[in-house]
Amino acid sequence: MIRITELRLPIHHAPEEIEAAILKRLNLPPKDLISFEIFKRSYDARKNVALAFIYTVDLSVKNEETLLKKFVNDAHVRPSPDTSYHFVAKAPESIVTGNALRPVVIGFGPCGIFAALLLAQMGFKPIVLERGKKVRERTQDTWGLWRKNILNPESNVQFGEGGAGTFSDGKLYSQIKDPKFYGRKVINEFVKAGAPPEIQYVAKPHIGTFRLVGMVEKIRQEIIDLGGEIRFSQKVIGFDIENEQITGVKIEGQADLPASHVVLALGHSARDTFKALHDAGVYMEAKPFSVGFRIEHPQSLIDKARLGPHAGNELIGAADYKLVHHAKNGRAVYSFCMCPGGTVVAAASEPNRVVTNGMSQYSRNERNANAGIVVGITPEDYPGGPLAGIEFQRQLESKAFELGGSTYEAPGQLVGDFIEGKPSTEFGTVLPSYKPGVHLTDLADALPAYAIEAIREALPAFEKQIKGFSMKDAVLTGVETRTSSPLRITRGTNFQSLNIKGLYPAGEGAGYAGGILSAGVDGIKVAEAVALDYLS
Template identity: 45%
Template sequence: MLRLQQVKFGLDHNENDIYRRIRKELKINEDVKFSYRIVKKSIDARKKNDIKIVYTFDIKIDNEDKILAKKGNRSLCFVNNKKYEFPNRDASFVDRPIIVGSGPAGLFCGLVLAENGYEPIILERGQDMDNRVKDVERFIATNELSTKSNIQFGEGGAGTFSDGKLNTMVKDKFLRNRKVLEEFVECGAPEEILYYNKPHIGTDYLRKVVKNIRKKIIDLGGEVRFNNQVTSLLVDEGCIAGVVVNDTSEIKSRNVILAIGHSARDTFTMLKDNNILIEKKPFAIGLRIEHPQDLINRSQYGNSYEHKNLPVADYKLTHHCNNGRGVYSFCMCPGGYVVNASSEEGRVVTNGMSNFLRNANNANSALLVNITPEDFFEDDVLAGVAFQRKWEELAYIAGGSNYNIPVQQSVDFMNNKISTNIGDVHPSLGDKATLSNLNDCLPNYVCDAIKEGIKAFDKKIKGFGREDAILSGVETRSSSPIRIIRDKDYESNIRGLYPCGEGAGYAGGIMSAAMDGIKVAEAVTNRTINK
């Protein structure tokens, strides 16, 4: 197959234009038949008055060698498209592998194991998707929090209620990334995620996809058990022997995958009590900021911002501050919503969420500041959890001690005074927002870095620092505050126990977590202890 790269079109191109352009690049006549598929699609908006849509195509055509031999087209090459292949392992398990958690890491670990005949058992502390959505909607409407089923816990993991970004910086010579994307499409995601430069699925599609992945695992002989929280481990002479569920029942297995989320704080404590090696790690905390989506579109696309062939605009911003901290945008949600992601009583957390169409009025993003273990209040391995909890508790108080989210106009945050009114930018939280002073909810060095960052980002996106931009807080769950130590074989200090995914400290987002789940599935089946 031939690959044609970096082919640029204007915004008003159509399919006929694509066919004509491919013929021109391949130097073939009108009577030569071929077919193509889009491999990559991106936007080049560096010149606002001349925005281009850039494609890479794979082309199926006869006489490939002859066409490739023609001179003058360096963007044309031959490719041999491969698919992900599960390593051929000679492992026969006496017992079925147990996977703790049904986020992206747990689901894809379970899916790959099920596809290869290992019949995994996935244990999820929260509810199935339908009941989880009901619990989240009830919390949004009434502020009645379920600590077992919320935006952090339940089928699909925390990423289910997000923008559903599917891009990753992880290198992928084994095609695990492609495997994940293809499974998403097979289970109901839009096909465009296979080729968009920055693919996203949206929380609306993601919920359907997760349910279909679960069904596929079950059809292949696996199990998914909800409301099953692993509360202890069974260990026998340095090897895992199984797990205790809900403090009452035991499930025996010599292969346990810990695909827990970054908010499974009680599980972190349980692991520490069971002498599983854990270390503190850096993470980031901060606030969410909301602007009109039109402002972001205009800034990124200029006068073409309303063109039908342009996606809703996003941004990615970073700044190194005078106090030595880094501040950056994170989990940017175009046309999205700020949501209450609380999971513990008396504590408030924010996150961002978008549907696939990204058609809400506001854009929002976290503005995060790097935190290191030196900033923690104590030396315990779970000191990062205590650090997060402090600011979440202050945010709960600032919001009125009723799970409302504290919000503030940017100008008032800059001047360290409580907001008393809202400008033209209305918080997407609606009446679940309480005007507050967010300076009271974070360390001074974090607030100072965010203030400096807003001024710096305003030079890159005109209007970013507008006085009535809405800030909300706090955002503390950007990544796990711990890492469960694992060796080159992906095992912890307890043989047969596999830390996996974002909560274990080895991923940062849907795609990297899913890919880590596949890697751990490969490692589990490479063991010889059960032969």
């Protein structure tokens, strides 16, 4: 096939105009175009340029070799790369007959889902252990915190089928290097499970929480149909290790599960499991992460600042942003997990602690835009070993619970008051979306002094990029602590733990992903490594 890039059409073009543009671009008669499909679509919304879609298109033509020679000097007409997925292995007969131990996947978030799916598709019949509940039961428990101030420590935004990504914007783009197009495999599987087909080609695909719920259920069923097992409410509390080889998994209230290949797809909030791994002698190390607040503005303000005269165009949708500022005290402040037209959600997983996160539905039509405004920190800020970052997070989350009134309401402050260093007493034009509620206070004590100083400097600086960003009535809600795992369960080139054979650290919890797409990709890579080890 042939790929054309930078094919530009007016944003309100008719569907048939894509084919006409291809024929014109290649000076090709209609009879020579066999078929085409859109690989990517982005938009050009510069304020002084006519609004347009920019396409990358793959097509099949007659006399392909002759046509490529004609455009040999044209960088925008090239052979299409192979983006299809190719399985690396097939399960050995010992797995099929039950004479070998089946692989075990701990955690059923995006990484665990794709590790299990790939293993199942290769015939390995994986056993998945998920400490939380099925996604619809889990949703009910999550609403229990949001509506009734009741936290279930084992079923919440962090724990349960689908992982933390279920209650998010459902973003499916990443900056990871992906030469084998594993990301394409992830997206194709999501479409097969019911995601909108457009996620296969839009520049910044997203799904939204409600759609993710049904998709996760369909993928679960495929794994089961292929011989896998998904066991819910299975809390892993320890590991059996003999001669630096994993031999089994300890499950609360049950007999040990024998295992020779265990995928650790824990997510970044499985703090008790991190401790169990550390107690078992599994090598891990502290790593940098970030802490900060959620900020909310009117989505209309962001749309106008980012899209100018194109603000409100339904074909473009709600605008997003990505910001970074290097503060005078040496700290980097940046926007994290920006959710256009979304809500700020309660994401605590431990009693008497407050954690924020952002979420959007597919429509992205809520009144507020929100994003984390976070400050980078390093292990030097929380010395004490691999688990010290967890304690650092806990201290901030406990303080936020206290500042919010000890009811799971979150502490909040108007941006204008935060910059001036005075407590807020009433909301202005921006009403916060966080449930169960926001308690206005002074956030100066919610983070370390260096983080407060850096954020106070960054907000006016961001105003230079997005007019209105430091508006007085914008709302800050604390605290954002689960940006990424505070540790890395280090692995080698074979994807196994550095010191425990058969243990495969994976995804966000292990420090190897950040977001749904990258976690899914890492799950695929680890599943391949597991499969190849069975055959070695």
